[in-house]
Each structure stands twice: as C-alpha cells, then as structure tokens.
Amino acid sequence: MTGRVLRALAITLIVVWSLAPIAIGLVTSFSTQRDVQAVPARWLPEQPTLDAYRSLLGGTSSQRAGGTVAESGTYSKALLNSTIVTLLSTLAVLAVAVSGAYGFSRLEFPGRRTLFWAISALIIIPVFMVVIALFRLMADAHLIDHKLGLVLVFAATQTPLALLLMRNYIAELPLEPEEAALIDGCTRWQAFWRVVVPQMSSGIAALAAIVMLAVWGEFLIPLLLTSTLNSKTVTVVIPEFVGKYTTNYPLLAAAGVLAVLPPAIVALVLNRHIRGMLHGSS
Amino acid sequence: MARPDAGIVLEGVRKEFPGGVVAVDDFSLEVAPGEFVVLVGPSGCGKSTTLRMVAGLEPMTAGAVQIGGRDVTRFPPRHRDVAMVFQNYALYAHMTVAANIGFGLKMNDMPKAEIEPRVQRAAEILGITDLLKRKPRQLSGGQRQRVAMGRAIVREPAAFLMDEPLSNLDAKLRVEMRAEITNVQRRIGAPTLYVTHDQTEAMTMGDRVAILRDGVLEQLGTPLELYDAPVNVFVAAFIGSPAMNLIDATIEVESDTWFARFGDARVPIPHDRRESLVPFAGRPVRLGLRPEDLGRDGEGAIELPVIRTESLGSETIAYLDAGGERPLIARFDRRAPLAAGRHARIPVDLDRLYFFDADTGAAIR
Numbered sequence: 001m002t003g004r005v006l007r008a009l010a011i012t013l014i015v016v017w018s019l020a021p022i023a024i025g026l027v028t029s030f031s032t033q034r035d036v037q038a039v040p041a042r043w044l045p046e047q048p049t050l051d052a053y054r055s056l057l058g059g060t061s062s063q064r065a066g067g068t069v070a071e072s073g074t075y076s077k078a079l080l081n082s083t084i085v086t087l088l089s090t091l092a093v094l095a096v097a098v099s100g101a102y103g104f105s106r107l108e109f110p111g112r113r114t115l116f117w118a119i120s121a122l123i124i125i126p127v128f129m130v131v132i133a134l135f136r137l138m139a140d141a142h143l144i145d146h147k148l149g150l151v152l153v154f155a156a157t158q159t160p161l162a163l164l165l166m167r168n169y170i171a172e173l174p175l176e177p178e179e180a181a182l183i184d185g186c187t188r189w190q191a192f193w194r195v196v197v198p199q200m201s202s203g204i205a206a207l208a209a210i211v212m213l214a215v216w217g218e219f220l221i222p223l224l225l226t227s228t229l230n231s232k233t234v235t236v237v238i239p240e241f242v243g244k245y246t247t248n249y250p251l252l253a254a255a256g257v258l259a260v261l262p263p264a265i266v267a268l269v270l271n272r273h274i275r276g277m278l279h280g281s282s
Numbered sequence: 283m284a285r286p287d288a289g290i291v292l293e294g295v296r297k298e299f300p301g302g303v304v305a306v307d308d309f310s311l312e313v314a315p316g317e318f319v320v321l322v323g324p325s326g327c328g329k330s331t332t333l334r335m336v337a338g339l340e341p342m343t344a345g346a347v348q349i350g351g352r353d354v355t356r357f358p359p360r361h362r363d364v365a366m367v368f369q370n371y372a373l374y375a376h377m378t379v380a381a382n383i384g385f386g387l388k389m390n391d392m393p394k395a396e397i398e399p400r401v402q403r404a405a406e407i408l409g410i411t412d413l414l415k416r417k418p419r420q421l422s423g424g425q426r427q428r429v430a431m432g433r434a435i436v437r438e439p440a441a442f443l444m445d446e447p448l449s450n451l452d453a454k455l456r457v458e459m460r461a462e463i464t465n466v467q468r469r470i471g472a473p474t475l476y477v478t479h480d481q482t483e484a485m486t487m488g489d490r491v492a493i494l495r496d497g498v499l500e501q502l503g504t505p506l507e508l509y510d511a512p513v514n515v516f517v518a519a520f521i522g523s524p525a526m527n528l529i530d531a532t533i534e535v536e537s538d539t540w541f542a543r544f545g546d547a548r549v550p551i552p553h554d555r556r557e558s559l560v561p562f563a564g565r566p567v568r569l570g571l572r573p574e575d576l577g578r579d580g581e582g583a584i585e586l587p588v589i590r591t592e593s594l595g596s597e598t599i600a601y602l603d604a605g606g607e608r609p610l611i612a613r614f615d616r617r618a619p620l621a622a623g624r625h626a627r628i629p630v631d632l633d634r635l636y637f638f639d640a641d642t643g644a645a646i647r
Binding site: 176180182183184187190201 | 360365
C-alpha cells in the first residue's frame, strides 16, 4: 500500500518536474513582455496573444529595441537548417548503422569482432575531447558553416551507438525468413533489402527517433561549426535571443516551444511504430 | 535446367565446424525421383546440418550434392532449385499470404499474370484460398504451416527440403498435417528430404528412413526394414514406441535346449536362431524384446513381478521387474488379469527375439 502511494508520488513528481518548464514556456509564449515583468507575478497573461510567434516567424526589426535579434526570417531559417541537418544526419546514420550492423551480425569476415568493438568503443570518447581537433579538421576541409559539415560530424558521432543498438537488434531477429528468401531466389543483398529491412522496421523507426532527437538537440557542435544563418540551427539561434540588458521572454519562450514541437511529434509518432511488426514471423 | 526425373544425391558429405567438431561425416544418400526420405535422429545428430548443406545454407567441408541431375555443390541457395519448409515457418511477416507464396516466383522474374493463378492453385491444394489477403500474424500455427508449404510447392522445385516442419504444432494438428504433407508431396512428386527427431513421423511419412547418430548414417531402409531388422542397438531403441526392451542376458546351452537368461527368467531360443548365436554361447548378449511381442500370444513364457500397469483403454501397458535398471515393458490385452506387486505370466513371441553383441551393439542375425 505505502509502496503504491510512494510510487504514485514519485511519478507525479517526475511528471511535474518534466512538464513544468514546458508549461511555463507555453504560457509565457502567449504573454506579453508586460505580463512577464508584472509585480506581483502573474501566472497567466491578461490577454493571451500570438504576438511573440508573429514577430518570431515574420520578424520585425522593432524587436531590436528589446535588445534581441529577430531579423526577418532568422528563426524560420534556423528551423529549416535544423530540419535539413537532422533529416540528412539521420538518413546517413541509418544507412551506415543498419547495413553495417547486418554485416557485423550475419556475415563472416576476418577481424569482424575487433572492428566492431573498435567502432563501438568510440561511444566512450566525449566530443569535448576532440573539439579542437575537430574544428581544425573541418576548417581544413572548408566545412565550417556548412550544413554538410554538421551532417558529417553528426553521422560520425551518432553511428557507433546506433551500430551497437542495431547489431543487438539484428542478433535477436530470426534467421530463417532471410534463409527462406535466399532459397526463394534472392541474392544476399535482395534478402537484406526485401526481407530483413522490413522485418527491422520497428527497430529502424526506434533508431531513427533516437538519432533525430539527439541531433536536433545538439548544441556544442553547431555552436562550434556554424557562424551564419547558412547553417545555424535552432539550438544555436535561441540563446542569441537573450540580450545583454533585457530579454524578450515571450519571444524566447515561443522559440523554445517551436523548437520542442518537431522532436515531440517525432517521439509521439514513432513511439507507436516501435511496437508491432515481427509478431507474425515466428 | 533441373531434370524432374532426377532426385537428390549426397556423396560423402562432411561438415566440420571451426574448432574441429564434426557434425556430419561421410554421409551418402540417394533420394529417388518422387521419393520421400526422412532423416531422423536425436538432437545434435547432424540431420539439420545435412539438410542445410543440401539447401546451400551451410557450406560443406567435403563431398558433393546433386539436385535434379545437376551438381550444385558450389551453387548458392538461389541456384539450387529447391524449396524449404522451416520449423518456425519463416514467413515474411510484412507480406500478405499471397505475396509470401508468390515471392519465390517474383524473385525468379515470373510475370505477375502468371504468378497469380499459380498462387491460387497452390492455395487451393492447401485449402487456404480465403487467407490469401491476410498477414502471417493473423494466422494460427496450422495455417502458417500451410502457407509455408504453399510457398514451397508453388515453385515446383527440383527438390523439397523440410526441417522439422511439424514440431511447433500441437499433437492433433501434427497428425493431420502429417497426412497432408505426404499427400501434397505425392501429388507434386518432387523428391523430398524431411528432417525430424520424431520416430513416429519418420515411420508414418517416409518411403525410406535414414537414421543418424553423431553425424554418421546408422541405417537406411523402409520403415518396416528398420523396425524388423535394426542393424544395431541404437536403431532398435530409436524406432518403435514404446521402445524396444533391451536386456542384458546370457546365452545358456543345456544339451539341446538354448536359452537367453536374465535374472530368473529364461527365454527359449528357436532352432533357426542358434547358428548365428554359436559364438556367443555362454556369453552375455543384449536381448531385444518389443513390447508388443510380450503379453500377447507366443510359445515362450516368462514369469516376472509387475511393478505397475497403465490402462490405455485399448490395451494395458505393464511395467515388469526384469532385474535390470529399467523395467521391462509389455503390451497386454486390456482384459489381462494383472496386479501390481504380483507375478504375472508373460507370453513371449519367440519368432521375434532380437540379439545384439554386448560389446559393439551390432545385431546378431
């Protein structure tokens, strides 16, 4: 009995802890600067307004008066950058991790174990350790402030974990459908593409979600490798809304809300895909 | 192209796994066109490995395989023109039943217009036409098994390979599918290699049965040949249910009468068996008695205490104390007056005695 009460209490605490900032952000984004600065504090805006979103997406230079940077299209451009970089990185990681994991778990070749563990071991190297070298490398390759540069770095940093997850996932898959496909006339590649990959759809969806969320929220690497709106992502642009003397909180909150939306949708949609499938094959 | 009038030929097939474990050793077998051959043996005897080598899923260490008159030893699975049914069905979960069955045809570049009627015909043979639009997960075990069969027969392959296709089904369905698979195979007429660990399946389905132990072929023959004339103790014990009683006995000779003695019991040996037993006179042998040759009619008779009885309705199984570790099993008529703890007189069919060399286990005939 006490166990259940404690459990309920713990869950409530976690939910409040996680949702409160989002709720506060959401409310703030519909407020005016006056609501935010009111004393005594006002929990809800007097008159809910979409002004913050309007100026964020439309952009007006009058915001400069508040000490924030929200030139026309700044935020939309950053959103677009984030989306492109996230999608391309995810595709790259999936392509490498899914086919690589298949090779590592199903094919025999010399050095298989060594190579696999060498790649997996990269997971433990924090990006901070290689930041300076990475910057030099990208500068030499003329990939600073390039979306492609970000994509390459994200693909490289996300692949080891993705490969490890995928290999374990494939190891659990039944071998027989694949063998049946080989007997049914498939080459190894056709069997992989027509039978194994569809069998893995839930795993691939889950992996795609994990990678997308990780890349979308990445801050340090874009901060380091971007300098203009040519490649700046939302995570880099939002902090720029914090002014030296004052901050337009509704604008900041609206930017935050819009930045949270895509990953939230991804998590919700793909969450459903993670289950199912596979039930019929064995 | 594969010839339909040719069977499956295995010549000196050997499989040695890395680490030196020999799963199959010098295995040769010929499956005639249209023939149904069952590979049977305890788990780990190499029967599945053999089948997988025929399919091309497992590389061979040595030997050769011919299918449909072609040497396919070096061919990948897709060029061997075989169809395989797996133990866990191995259906493509993301495809409909129709797509599952037609997949092999599609991969072999058959036009869609030709695939459809063939899928339809295969589905008719197996009675699954109403399931064609479903996905595998919506099917029962028996239905999935039929789809797996459909996928195999639709291709009209040069050979069928089946790897314990019935062992995931419940007992009743297994009996049904047993008959169905043999019927379908007769109809299609492709040579078939069927792997099972179940001797009942082997006996009821196979035109011939190959018994494997530790990667070696112990005996190959028709079910009745194996049953009536097992070459050694292993085959004798493996075929038949309940299994043959194997008793340590001694051959005794008293003037003109020969006996096999175990404990206090003495089983007289008929004249025609004596010649082969001469070298064993006065020595220990393994005496084999099938349960159905005990407890019915027979000139011989032994008296043994009854440990317990099991009434099956149609008959009564008696467990008798023959002095050995394991009880002697006899199948009595259902009305036989048997009581646990009492001695019973057990008729023995003397024409059906089996003798095996106590050291080598080989049959003495």
